[in-house]
Amino acid sequence: MVRLALKMSEPDSPHFDPNQFDTLDRLLREAQETGKLVAQKGREVTKSGQFVQDMASATRDALRIYKPPQNLVFLNDSWRIVNQEAEALLSGIGQVRLGSFLNSGSTVAYGTSDAFPTDEIIPQLPPQDQAAALVTLSHLHEVTGRLADKHEVARIMTNLGLDKPVPGKKSPLELFITAHDAFEDPVCDSNPISTSLIPIREAAQLSVQELLHRRPRQEKTSAQWEKIVSIGGQLKKDSVPDALVQTWAYQWKTLLRKYLHPSKQQELSRADWQTRLQQSTLFLRGFLGGLDPSKFR
Secondary structure: OOOOOOOOOOOOOOOOOHHHHHHHHHHHHHHHHHHHHHOOOOHHHHHHHHHHHHHHHHHHHHHOOOOOOOOHHHHHHHHHHHHHHHHHHHHHHHHHHHHHHHHHHHHHHHHHHHHOOHHHHHHHOOHHHHHHHHHHHHHHHHHHHHHOOHHHHHHHHHHOOOOOOOOOOOOHHHHHHHHHHHHHOOOOOOOHHHHHHHHHHHHHHHHHHHHHHOOOOOOOOOOHHHHHHHHHHHHEOOOOOHHHHHHHHHHHHHHHHHHOOOOOOOOOOHHHHHHHHHHHHHHHHHHHHOEOHHHOO
16 A cells, blocks of 8 residues: 655645656556446445446546646545555455545545536637537536535534534534535525535534544644644544545645635636535545544544
8 A cells, every 4th residue: 555654744736747647547447447346346335336437437538638737646646545445345345445435535536526627628628629528527527526425424524523513603514514505405696605615614624623623632733734634644544545644635725725715706607616515525525534533532
């Protein structure tokens, strides 16, 4: 299993590396094959294996259109971990590791969706290629969104004690549910930023704040990156590799900067609203699902 030393400082943003791109393609081919094998292990495992197989296939299709230059290293780390979890399932560990498999799948779904922004890619393509590319990217985002399950995230939050109100505020779980309810049953003329995106941002930030308090060993964490690395380093499940903690930290930073800090005056389409809510849910499922409450203070 690949292990990376935990670092309290943020690394420089990676640049496009052809070797890393070849590595990603190889890992995706392996994921297609292991996903196919996992799909033979029973009904629940079949659903999980089919998801990984579909996501790997959809991602490889998208790579023919666009080679993501920014988060390639983190994508490789995430797909490598998914392949390792799949191999653990195939080796006979079975249902015991299914939760870990799905949590790492949520993390890689966030990263894959983030790497292929439709509104940025399509305008770069020749007009004659745009329609086919839109179909490919739409399929990719549909697949990655399958793990953005609010009920599963709500279950995980409850297990971690994030259903309890913070003094003077609502609980992270209540804010999370409010954000999803606002999307599913929107009030006419309501602002999705105030009714949904601000609540889910607060849910995520309050969750991180609470988890910082629950660390057995308190250490200084001034940057957002450092907070996730510290939480993950102390509270992650033993089966979670250090490389995944680094990916959580990278995704937390991009989630706050790219998806959860729109201006209150900004106009959002429903599709954009859905994307931001989906990415938030995928991050929370992968990150929170990788923590071990028995290690909490």
